[in-house]
């Protein structure tokens with residue numbers, strides 16, 4: 001009887017262990033999948049680009065982001081205008097995530113909070129589908145070689161704990177497909193916007209992605225200026 005009791009206890013123990021092991025294996029597999037295929041962790045936006053064109057106008061997105069999603073590029077743009085990113089040709093999954101983050105407060109910006117606060121998710125999907133369908137954002141021709149930024153982008157700086165940006169953002173900042181759809185295109189983006197975002201990541205003001213926050217942590221002001229200058233002219 002005592003032996004049976006002991007056996008039952010051992011079996012119950014083993015069952016608990018097994019359940020625990022299989023559950024944690026599942027959790028691990030899920031985490032792994034989320035890392036290697038972020039799309040699996042988010043839903044792919046399947047919006048209607050044609051409807052999105054009208055909605056972007058009705059919701060006044062184009063007033064700031066430009067009729068072709070190219071931001072405000074004229075010389076002498078005001079400080080607020082220069083803060084506005086280009087959205088043309090950007091990855092729709094990335095755009096949708098940002099809009100959700102602005103809504104929830106995970107990414108903080110007063111103008112964007114007001115802009116999206118009352119816009120329904122289905123409308124946002126259509127709008128991002130339209131911006132994503134436009135010809136990819138473009139900056140001016142490269143006149144200066146931002147050598148330091150170019151090197152840092154391609155190789156990082158292991159001694160200072162800075163990863164190679166290219167591993168996620170891809171050649172020319174076109175976003176490496178293997179890194180998943182949540183990594184934005186940054187080649188051809190406005191240099192002032194890029195600089196501001198890198199400063200925000202470094203200070204911790206923008207914190208809606210752990211890997212990116214880590215990547216920016218050790219950048220100096222000069223690194224940031226040079227990276228932004230380099231990236232703005234990539235295409």
Ligand code: HEC
Nearest residue numbers: 059060061064083084085095098099109111112115116127
């Ligand atoms: C009053 C001007 C203004 C309006 C209107 C506006 N935006 Fe923005 N948007 C901005 C600014 C400024 C930023 C940069 C915020 C920051 O510094 O983080 C931004 C950022 C974004 C981003 C993040 C892009 C990136 O590369 O991370 C997306 C996406 C976006 N806006 C979409 C929209 C959509 C969609 C609408 C319409 C529903 C809209 N915006 C309306 C000014 C505006």
Ligand code: HEC
Nearest residue numbers: 163164165168182183184186194197208209211212215227
């Ligand atoms: C491990 C992958 C990874 C590495 C390495 C990485 N990034 Fe990023 N980066 C991301 C992701 C993911 C995002 C989008 C985060 C989010 O959801 O807001 C991002 C966002 C950005 C943005 C904001 C773009 C926008 O439109 O707002 C900039 C600028 C940027 N990265 C520059 C860099 C630079 C410069 C480096 C190298 C020093 C770098 N990144 C290294 C993954 C990475």
